Amino acid sequence: MLGRLPPRRIAALALLAALWLGPLPALATGSMVLHMVLHLGVTAVVPALWAPRLRLPSGAMALTLGAVAEMVVVWAWHLPGPHLWARFTSTGFALEQLSFLGAGLLLWGSVRAAGGFGGAVVLLATTMHMTLLGALIGLSPRDLYGGICAGHLGLSALQEQQLAGALMAGGGGAIYLVAALRRLGSALDLTEART
Helix, strand or coil: CHHHCCHHHHHHHHHHHHHHHCCHHHHHCCCHHHHHHHHHHHHHHHHHHHCCCCCCCCCHHHHHHHHHHHHHHHHHHCCHHHHHHHHHCHHHHHHHHHHHHHHHHHHHHHHHHCHHHHHHHHHHHHHHHHHHHHHHHHHCCCCCCCCCCCCCCCCCHHHHHHHHHHHHHHHHHHHHHHHHHHHHHHHHHHHHHHC
16 A cells, blocks of 8 residues: 555655654643644644645635635644643544644645645745744743643743744744745746746
8 A cells, every 4th residue: 555655645654653653742742842843743744745636616715725724723722722621631632633634634635726826825824824823822921821831841831832933933834835935936837838
C-alpha cells in the first residue's frame, strides 16, 4: 500500500505518526509552545503534504468552505474552555487533534479544488486569521489558560503563551502565505503562457 503512495504522502503519514505517537502529545499537555508545534504540524504541514483532491461544487461557497471550517475549528479549540479540556482529558485531546487534521485536510482539499487563483485566496484568508489569532494569544497581557501550559521549557505560563502566539502568527501565517504565493505565481505563469 505505501509503495503506491507518492513520496509526499508517505512523508505526511510519517510526520503524523511522529507527532501523535512520539513524546510531543504528553509534553504538549504542559507546554503551550509544544502544543502549538503539534497544532501546526497536524493542521498545516501534514494536510499540505497529503494535499487531498476533493470534488467540490464550483462557486464562492465551495471556495470558502475549507477556509471557514478550518478557522472555526482552530479558533474554537483556542478558547480557554475547550483548550483546557483538550489538555486535561484524553477525549478532549483526541477530538481536538482529529478536528485539527480534518479541518486541515478540508482546507487543503479546497485549495486544490479552487484552482490557482482561488486556492491563493483561500490560503491568504487562512494566513490572515491564523496571524490574527496568534497575535491575540501572544499579545494578551494576561495568561488565558490558567497557568497550566507552562513548565517544560522553563518559562512562565504568560511567556509560553506569548511565544506560542508568536509561533502561530509567524510560523503558521508563513506556512499559508508561502503556499499562497507559490499558487499565485504558478497561476500567473500559466496565464502568461496562454497569452
